[in-house]
Amino acid sequence: MLAFWVAPEDADQGISQKIFYFHVPIALTAYACFGFGAWKALRLLWKGGERYDLESYVAIHMGTIFGALTLATGSIWAKASWGHWWVWDSNQLVLFLVLFLFYSAYFMLRFSIEEGPRRANVSAVYALFGVALIPVSFFAIRLAEDFIHPTTFTRDGPQMTGTMFFAFCVCWLAITLVAYTLYRVELLGKRLDANLRELREILTT
């Protein structure tokens, strides 16, 4: 944890660059979470096994949280770099907006279906649609550049020196670990909840 606080200080290039150390790893982690969630979803549909439903759900939950963080940090970066809280130019940001909408609908869908195999199956299929949407949306947004907005801002492309790259990787690793820890914690919490409920049922019947 300490590592990723220290490193950006070292490579101090102004807040815009600092945010970058958070923003991109958070974005990458969000993708990883969605991918992980889709993988668990596939396992559920392929093999069956209730545990995959919960694992998929928690992974997507993580992904959505990190997705929201991506949007937030991206917005801060945009403000710092170009003076606007939102820019349609950043393909990354627009992609996350679309994905955020998509995965928010995931939760609305999930909570409007009664618990059971139907809910698990439908959630899993939706999660798979999500990962298919990621590359397709990405291409769509790229294509849309043609006619949506002319590129008036130059991309603040990070050309990283060795130490900066190292700091970046440390950050990335740290954030991935945070995500994974949160994932395990939430999963454990939900499983404990479920076990408690079962116990209560057994004791009262």
Add this chain to the structure above:
Amino acid sequence: MNYFADVAALARKDLRLELRARDTLPAMLLFVLSTLVVFHFALPTGADEVAAQGLLWVALVFTALLGLARAWAPEREGGALEGLVLAPSDRSAIWLGKSAAVFVFLALIELVALPAFALFFSPLQAEAVLGVLLANIGICAVGTLLAAMAAASRTRELILPLLFLPLAIPLVVGGVGASVSTDPGRYLMFLGLYDAVFAILCWASFEYVVSE
């Protein structure tokens, strides 16, 4: 082949039902025409011809949503969906048959909507029409499956637009691009790609959406 015979029988059934009830198609038709008129008033003078093309796609997407909301209604009323699921035919045939019927409905609507658009706003290129056709495939394939998901949900009518719109964004990009860009071929190919990816995904996963 038995599979396509099943699909045909199912699609025919949907066409027959609509012919008899005649509730969805007229509603969609009126909706799309009303929407186009609203757009006329919503576009300030001097607005791009290009902007109008974009609005066509908004109209199509929302009209499709209107139709999709009722796509599985006949199956719900008598519990017929379970009857179809019980049959020895492939479950994906249920999806394909329904999608095909929805495609026909949407195409019929567009047969009126596109000329109306050309009349109210600006003429459409051949590429734009081709874009509409390709996007239709995506809309019907994905929309039918999502409508089946929504049918399993408590908040049926509310949730279908939420599920559908994010997935419709690439289609809108492809369609508008095909209409306004100098290189429509790219966009048409992209639409084809979307159709291929999502049609296969829908085909493979429909079974799970209807099973418990």
Add this chain to the structure above:
Amino acid sequence: MIHARAVEKRYGRRRALRPLDLRLERGGFLVVTGANGSGKTTLLRLVAGLAAPTGGELDVDAGRGALGYLGHEPLLYRDLTALENLDLYGRLYRVPERRERIGMMLERYGLWEVRAERVASYSRGMTQRLALCRALLHEPELLVLDEPFTALDAEGAELLDRQLAELAGTATVLLTTHEPARVEPLATSRLALA
């Protein structure tokens, strides 16, 4: 034909069917009774393949094409006629000599006169009779009937009595009912769910 060991079904927290053992041989006739909510319908849905058990093992030795199911809902299209409904199912179930078979079923169940009218215009008894036609159209080896007598009128019930008597011994029948006395003479085994 049906082997079930410790089969149970839960929907999340809700337990719809307690662990159950069941054995039904080919040609058998099992009558299931029990109070509402005891899991009768769930059991039948599991056997029919409409739901998968959440615990235990269930083996049903009949493919979808050899299974006939009658549930609480008729599984029909209200806006189609009897002929159209049965024609669709006939095609999906690959019924040989479809038209003749449909005609025969409709006649047998007293629906020939109304064959070209929409199901929406039928009475409850007529709808249930048509649902029965649908379930039996493809001459299934395994019949799964969930309270078939409940929605039938007197005439329909008599027709079903006769049909069941014919089928007993050749087909395997699993049915639930609130009046077991009616089918008692045909039953080879009984199961009461708590």
